[in-house]
Amino acid sequence: MRNTMKVAKWEIKRNMKSKSFIIGLFLTPIIFLAFFLLPDLFRSDDEPAATKVYVNDELGVYEQLEAAAASTEWQLEETQIAESEAEAALEAEEEDAAYVFINEQSVENGKVTVYTNEETDSGFMEEVQVLSGPLQMMQIEQLGLTPEEAGMVAQGIVFEDASVEAEEGGLFSEGMLERIIPGAFAAVVMLSIVFTGMAIFQSASQEKKDKIAEIILSSLTPADLMQGKIIGYFVLGIIQLIVYITIILPVLLWKIDMPIMEYLLVPELAVLLLIAVLGYLLYAALFVGIGATMADISTAGNFQGLVMMLPFSPFLFIGPVFSDPSGFWAQLGSYIPFTSPGVLILRLSLLEEWPWVEIGIAVAILAISVWVFMKLAGKVFKTGILMYGKNATPGEIWKWIRA
Numbered sequence: 001m002r003n004t005m006k007v008a009k010w011e012i013k014r015n016m017k018s019k020s021f022i023i024g025l026f027l028t029p030i031i032f033l034a035f036f037l038l039p040d041l042f043r044s045d046d047e048p049a050a051t052k053v054y055v056n057d058e059l060g061v062y063e064q065l066e067a068a069a070a071s072t073e074w075q076l077e078e079t080q081i082a083e084s085e086a087e088a089a090l091e092a093e094e095e096d097a098a099y100v101f102i103n104e105q106s107v108e109n110g111k112v113t114v115y116t117n118e119e120t121d122s123g124f125m126e127e128v129q130v131l132s133g134p135l136q137m138m139q140i141e142q143l144g145l146t147p148e149e150a151g152m153v154a155q156g157i158v159f160e161d162a163s164v165e166a167e168e169g170g171l172f173s174e175g176m177l178e179r180i181i182p183g184a185f186a187a188v189v190m191l192s193i194v195f196t197g198m199a200i201f202q203s204a205s206q207e208k209k210d211k212i213a214e215i216i217l218s219s220l221t222p223a224d225l226m227q228g229k230i231i232g233y234f235v236l237g238i239i240q241l242i243v244y245i246t247i248i249l250p251v252l253l254w255k256i257d258m259p260i261m262e263y264l265l266v267p268e269l270a271v272l273l274l275i276a277v278l279g280y281l282l283y284a285a286l287f288v289g290i291g292a293t294m295a296d297i298s299t300a301g302n303f304q305g306l307v308m309m310l311p312f313s314p315f316l317f318i319g320p321v322f323s324d325p326s327g328f329w330a331q332l333g334s335y336i337p338f339t340s341p342g343v344l345i346l347r348l349s350l351l352e353e354w355p356w357v358e359i360g361i362a363v364a365i366l367a368i369s370v371w372v373f374m375k376l377a378g379k380v381f382k383t384g385i386l387m388y389g390k391n392a393t394p395g396e397i398w399k400w401i402r403a
Helices: 002-016 019-042 062-071 083-092 104-109 124-143 147-155 164-168 174-209 212-217 222-255 260-264 268-291 302-308 310-323 328-335 340-350 356-384 394-402
Strands: 052-057 075-078 097-102 113-116
Touching: 002 019, 002 222, 019 222, 052 062, 062 075, 062 124, 083 097, 083 113, 097 124, 104 124, 113 124, 174 222, 174 260, 174 268, 174 340, 222 260, 222 268, 222 356, 268 310, 268 340, 268 356, 302 310, 310 328, 310 340, 328 340, 328 356, 340 356, 356 394
Parallel strands: 052 075, 052 097
Antiparallel strands: 097 113
């Protein structure tokens, strides 16, 4: 174990002294924040001017109209301008304006004349319908209805959407955000350490190319070297994650008006982080084992390239999981070791009630797979790290595993 920790410390120190690693460590969150904040820099701070609505009231209902328009952002004013002068008056207006003419004909035929200019908001003609209430009450009074009948008619008919649950369960609803934020954080943790762990692939092949591996293996075992690399790059991934959180989280808390920390620090986060760490260990075992089978990273064949794509295999199940997180394909993706980490995190971010039996089975399969692939990777690494001149074929790798 001492030799394993020595290798881990060596990998950490070597990368922390690398200019490319340090630049990438700080440049990535800065680029993210740039894309996040740039739209605000180009957004105009000027609020749109309120619509000036001039009302020519011949029926004496201006106060009722003013009360009806209280929910709008209009600047309501009474005017004595005649209808024939409205267009000329609007041409003189440089801002968003409209003229409304209310007279006896408005009550008799149910039509109110409205004049607007080019600056008037496109939705104004829909919004102006709020002024119909007082006029409808005048029509009811003229019909001689009782107050109860008048109230019933004025109430109108409302078409109510019964699918309230669908709206409440939207992507940005409070309940959904409580589930998505821990899942998104766990996904960032997994991606951060997995992408950092991909460097194990390059590290193993580079040491092999430079014939450093022979010198290293003269003082420790292949298992110590492999385990040290996995632990070292895991710590580097955590360091990278801490830097990202330190730079990005304060900005998100400042710009986004929601209790992010309250949603994040929940007991379920521990389960999600366990899945993320198991996912890293599985992929890291594959990377370090396959990296030892290549003479040079630039000569990677189709087989090695296919292995490098395995962390992205959960994307195959994104559609089925979003459409039905409890469906057959979502469950299948949870039980396949290479897709299990990503699919589980996505499913648990969408489900209101967690299927703990399925989670237990999936995590057990993932943990056993990690143990198995660590053993297999150890056999491949032990032989492959000392083989020079060519990339190992799948047949040769299979022989090493069986040996």
